[in-house]
Amino acid sequence: MKLYYSPGACSLASHIVAEEEGLNVVLESVDLKTHRTETGADYFAINPKGYVPALKLDDGKVLTENVAILQYLGDREPEDGLTPPPDSSDRYRLQEWLGYITGELHKAFAPLFKGGGDDAKAKAKEDITRRLKFVDDKLATHPYLMGAAFSVADAYLFVMLTWCDEVGIDISRFAHLARFKDAVAKREAVKNAMKAEGLA
Numbered sequence: 068m069k070l071y072y073s074p075g076a077c078s079l080a081s082h083i084v085a086e087e088e089g090l091n092v093v094l095e096s097v098d099l100k101t102h103r104t105e106t107g108a109d110y111f112a113i114n115p116k117g118y119v120p121a122l123k124l125d126d127g128k129v130l131t132e133n134v135a136i137l138q139y140l141g142d143r144e145p146e147d148g149l150t151p152p153p154d155s156s157d158r159y160r161l162q163e164w165l166g167y168i169t170g171e172l173h174k175a176f177a178p179l180f181k182g183g184g185d186d187a188k189a190k191a192k193e194d195i196t197r198r199l200k201f202v203d204d205k206l207a208t209h210p211y212l213m214g215a216a217f218s219v220a221d222a223y224l225f226v227m228l229t230w231c232d233e234v235g236i237d238i239s240r241f242a243h244l245a246r247f248k249d250a251v252a253k254r255e256a257v258k259n260a261m262k263a264e265g266l267a
């Protein structure tokens with residue numbers, strides 16, 4: 068498999084999951100301005116949507132969208148428990164979290180990264196902070212989003228929290244989230260993925 072990524076982008080979540088599971092995934096970085104990959108390929112020819120992540124499977128098919136790629140990678144090693152079994156009630160809970168992260172958190176960062184005006188940026192920070200408060204409350208009773216064990220949703224949430232640092236959203240006011248971020252940052256797989264992307 069090959070993961071198309073950009074350092075520190077949302078693709079870091081998939082990278083972390085691949086590391087957690089020790090999957091044989093080749094990495095190829097993408098310049099999101101030129102849409103060329105590190106080997107000079109036209110990224111639009113690989114993923115016409117133009118954004119990362121994209122996962123080229125061993126049969127040559129290309130999978131896109133964080134929520135799909137994260138579950139695909141998690142399902143490669145079911146015994147690791149990063150994705151609950153298909154059809155289980157926990158699997159729908161995982162999808163609920165992935166939907167929240169992608170739709171309510173990830174997308175809310177757009178004005179902050181894509182040169183929104185001051186009002187749009189302030190509104191984005193307000194929205195993200197309110198949505199993080201919801202997550203913080205949920206993390207009051209268990210270490211990870213799904214309970215006692217780390218899941219693919221935690222990898223995605225972690226990346227969102229690294230973005231908070233970049234855009235000046237202080238998460239120290241959220242004790243459970245801050246504790247979560249510190250714990251996830253200490254995971255070997257997370258350290259390896261961040262190092263490989265030049266982030267640590």
Ligand SMILES: N[C@@H](CCC(=O)N[C@@H](CS)C(=O)NCC(=O)O)C(=O)O
Binds near residue numbers: 077099117118131132
């Ligand atoms: N809906 C997509 C969005 C992915 C996305 O926003 N990727 C960003 C990096 S975090 C990107 O590549 N942006 C460059 C662009 O949109 O051209 C997903 O969840 O996979």
